[in-house]
Structure formats: C-alpha cells, structure tokens
Amino acid sequence: xxxxxxxxxxxxxxxxxxxxxxxxxxxxxxxxxxxxxxxxxxxxxxxxxxxxxxxxxxxxxxxxxxxxxxxxxxxxxxxxxxxxxxxxxxxxxxxxxxxxxxxxxxxxxxxxxxxxxxxxxx
Numbered sequence: 001x002x003x004x005x006x007x008x009x010x011x012x013x014x015x016x017x018x019x020x021x022x023x024x025x026x027x028x029x030x031x032x033x034x035x036x037x038x039x040x041x042x043x044x045x046x047x048x049x050x051x052x053x054x055x056x057x058x059x060x061x062x063x064x065x066x067x068x069x070x071x072x073x074x075x076x077x078x079x080x081x082x083x084x085x086x087x088x089x090x091x092x093x094x095x096x097x098x099x100x101x102x103x104x105x106x107x108x109x110x111x112x113x114x115x116x117x118x119x120x121x122x
Contacts, residue, residue: 005046006030007037009055020109033057041070053080064094077112
C-alpha cells in the first residue's frame with residue numbers, strides 16, 4: 001500500500017484528492033502550506049507527493065528540491081490551476097514526475113498512481 005502527502009492550500013482539493021486516493025487504497029495526509037509540508041516531511045516519507053504550485057507561502061516548484069533532499073524516493077506530481085508550458089518544462093527539469101492541471105479527474109489520478117506502481121517496482 002502506498003501513502004501520499006497532498007500539499008495544497010485549498011481544503012476542498014485536499015478532501016477530493018484524498019477521497020480519490022482512498023478509492024485506490026492509498027493513505028493520505030495533507031499540508032496546507034510549504035511550512036506545514038516541511039514539518040510533515042520531517043517525520044514522514046510518503047511514496048507520492050501531490051504538490052500545488054501556488055501556495056500562500058511560496059511556489060511548489062521552489063519546494064521540489066526540499067522534498068527530494070528529505071525523501072529522494074518520493075514521486076512528485078505537480079497539481080496546478082495555472083497549467084502552462086513554461087511551468088511544465090520547469091517542473092520536468094527539476095525532477096517532477098508528472099504534472100496534472102486542475103481541475104483534475106479520477107482518470108488522471110489513476111494514471112499517475114499506475115506510473116507510481118511501475119516506478120516502485122523497477
């Protein structure tokens with residue numbers, strides 16, 4: 001079973017994504033800021049991190065290095081309402097595994113989880 005960390009300042013997104021993940025037997029916890037996420041990462045090693053790019057205390061893209069330093073095995077999926085080519089390219093360059101625009105669908109989450117399953121068993 002996998003576990004996930006959802007980093008998003010919108011509680012509705014956290015609850016919705018958490019429900020989607022639960023249907024796929026993925027336990028999740030969430031943080032509503034980068035500061036909260038740093039605290040969670042100090043005691044937890046999620047298999048997958050869903051990371052919003054625009055948070056009240058900074059950009060998700062600037063937090064990717066922190067995640068990789070504390071949990072290099074985690075798969076990082078950027079989720080953003082501001083889905084554009086520039087951010088997608090920047091995310092790919094710094095090691096983000098997937099980029100999902102908001103609003104996301106159950107299918108897009110399932111696809112991301114399927115690649116995680118493959119990634120873990122490589």
